[in-house]
Amino acid sequence: MKKWLSYLLPALVPAGMLLSCNGPGKRFNQTVTAALELDSTSIGVSTVAEGLNVPWEICWGPDGHIWFTEQSGTVSKVDPVTGKQQLLLTIPEVYRHRSLGLLGMAVHPTEPYVYLDYTHRTADSLIVSRLVRYTRGEDTLTDTKILLEFPGNTGHNGSRVIVGPDGKVYFSTGDAHHDEYAGDISKLNGKVLRLNADGSVPDDNPYPGNYMWSRGHRNIQGLTFTDNGHLFASEHGDATDDELNFIRKAAYYAWPHIEGYADRPAEKAHADTTDFTPPAKAWTPTIAPAGIAYYNHPAIRDWQNTLLLGTLKGASLHVIRLNDARDSVLDEKVYFTQHFGRIRGVCVSPDGDIYLATSNRDWNPGKGFPIPADDRIIRLSPIADTKGLIILPGAAAAPAAPVDKGAAIYKSYCEACHKADGKGVTGSFPALDQSQIVTGKPEALIHILLNGSKSTATEQMPAFQFLSDEDLAAVATHIRSAWSNQATGISDADIKAGRKPAK
Ligand code: HEC
Known part of the structure; x- marks a missing residue:
């Protein structure tokens, strides 16, 4: 543990130095190329890694490096100061096809474990989803252990994995194109699952011996905890109603019976006869929400107590402000629309920098993407001075509607x-x-x-x-x-x- 501490020291430099990214006290080797001016803070944009192939998950490791998965089956890390990358693991069992591949990852903050989830094609061509655990050594990942294996499909395989403040592993699964699995407590699909670090079922889960923590989900693509321990998930809807959900123990989110709020007659009827939990927010037209991270650092005061949400279809960063209790949404602003392309991963460093992973080399890139540098890990970091930088547009007004x-x-x-x-x-x-x-x-x-x-x-x-x-x-x-x-x-x-x- 002591060793990790020394890596974290750069995070403890006085706050004044944090603001001088361009100047003599600069913290990072990468050049700031553009800026975003918020009311109280200017944010510099720099590229930490490029030439990646769909970095699906990015997370801050206890060693002060950014750990990332790439969809084809590799785990690497990058030193955010120098940009030096290191490949840690290649998983040959990963089956990458369209939205399938190596997806979520969580680096346990206190135990020597890394959790990964991926799709795999069995010898008889069945697609399955797996949650696996590796043990983290100096610069290696060893001792692979399969914690869960359950049905997958050609789409809707989720997923994210995150370690909660209680040290438990939370894992969101897709419905694997089987609507009926989502509400069924005997199936692992369409759920948020909760496991002990060793893969066993925690004693205080809602149902004894059952991994289920919440149910009725279609295809969750982002998970994050707030500073008071509330779990939020971003979820893909069908033709309408992408959702942000506040995930509570044993709660029921009612896919496929209710999409978004219970606002159609059949949905109201279902809500009246069940313990339906409505979303904290729903988006129609859809935005394809992906990675999500809670932000509450004074480095960017304008964005304190928000959820930062990357979107794929929207190709933007949504900054969603929460109330003081962190259980409902106050408002939302949208940044960078189409500027970086699809944004799949979001993570926050202990000193309040924000990292975004683009997803322009996936199966469904937007117009004009990928650019040669894709995919990238991009840093948003406070800067003192925006002189000479390209200034990016502020929060978007509603996009200009076509006349017809x-x-x-x-x-x-x-x-x-x-x-x-x-x-x-x-x-x-x-x-x-x-x-x-x-x-x-x-x-x-x-x-x-x-x-x-x-x-x-x-x-x-x-x-x-x-x-x-x-x-x-x-x-x-x-x-x-x-x-x-x-x-x-x-x-x-x-x-x-x-x-x-x-x-
Ligand atoms: C989620 C993706 C998706 C969306 C959104 C979507 N479609 Fe489609 N559409 C498809 C797919 C997939 C097929 C092929 C279905 C099949 O082969 O059975 C298709 C087929 C079609 C076809 C038949 C075309 C052909 O030659 O076979 C039409 C017409 C069509 N869509 C129109 C629309 C319109 C209009 C909208 C918007 C109101 C729309 N679609 C929205 C995925 C989509």
Whole structure:
């Protein structure tokens, strides 16, 4: 333990020095290239590591280094001062494909353990998720022990792992495309699980001998604890309602019966007959929330008592302010939209610097990404002087809405999969430009819009019944005349007629 302390010493330099990143007292070797000016603090942006391949998890290690996983199966660490990287482990059992691979990691702060979770393909081609533990040596990870193995799928494998203030391991799992697993206490999928450091079930879990801590989750992508021990999770919704949840012991979050708040009749009915816990926040249109970290350091006063949330689809950093009790959300600001691309990982150092990991070499990059330096670990750190730096725009106002209603709906609900140019993603999301279904008979198009479709094995088209007749007509008309398509429009009455047979 003493040895770790000496690594932490740089964190104990007087606060005055912390503010002089550019000047003689500079703490880091990397150049600050841009700045963000908040009301009370200026933040410098610098790159700590580049050329990575989807750093899925980044976390601050007890040795003062940033530990990170890459999706293909490696664990490395980088010295934030010098940028020197060190590869610690390659896990050949990792199966990387699209959203699958080596995902979460937690470095235990007081025990010599590192927890990792990944997807694996068995000898008979079954996809499983695993939670494993390694023992941390000087610069090695050894003694692998599989703590959990349970069903995975071609998507919805979660996940994050984090060590709580109680020393327990919290592990969020995806529903593995089985909605019905999420509420089922006999299944490990669609849960937040809680384990002892050795992998056994803690005595004070809600159900004896059961790892379950909370249930009814679809696909959690971020976990963090506040300074008063509250656990928050970011979760991917389907076509609507990404969520931020305050995770409580034994609580029920009701996927797939309730998405976001219980605001539709069937959802209200389900909420009335269950112990449903509503989200702390929900986002429609969706943003694809990912890594999340609690921030409460005086280094950046403007962001004290917030949750920092990276987003994939939104390609931004959300700064979500909590109330004093840290159990509800007061407000939210959005920074860096599209500037770094997709942000998957967020971690905070003991001296209040923020690290972000980009995810532009994953299976679904946004327009203009990856850039040659991707993927990167980026630092946000207070600076005294922004002279000569590029000043990045402040918190975003709502993005300028396209004038055309159909184009606006397309942007909010369809573009993440079918893309702005209507060309989709080969092998995952079909092109709508020159699609027979789009430009052919209205009935077939209306049918797929209302009911969704899952004929491909890997991805599915969500059902959009929840949109009004007017909105569906507008988006259908838009895609029939966008790009090189030249088909006639679809009316509200066409949509209304299309709804009937489904009832
Ligand atoms: C989560 C990703 C996703 C979103 C969001 C999405 N789709 Fe799709 N869409 C798909 C997938 C996957 C398919 C292929 C489904 C299949 O093969 O069964 C598809 C198929 C389609 C098709 C059939 C195209 C063809 O040629 O086969 C149309 C039309 C379509 N989507 C329109 C839309 C519209 C309009 C929206 C927005 C209102 C939208 N989609 C939103 C994933 C998505």
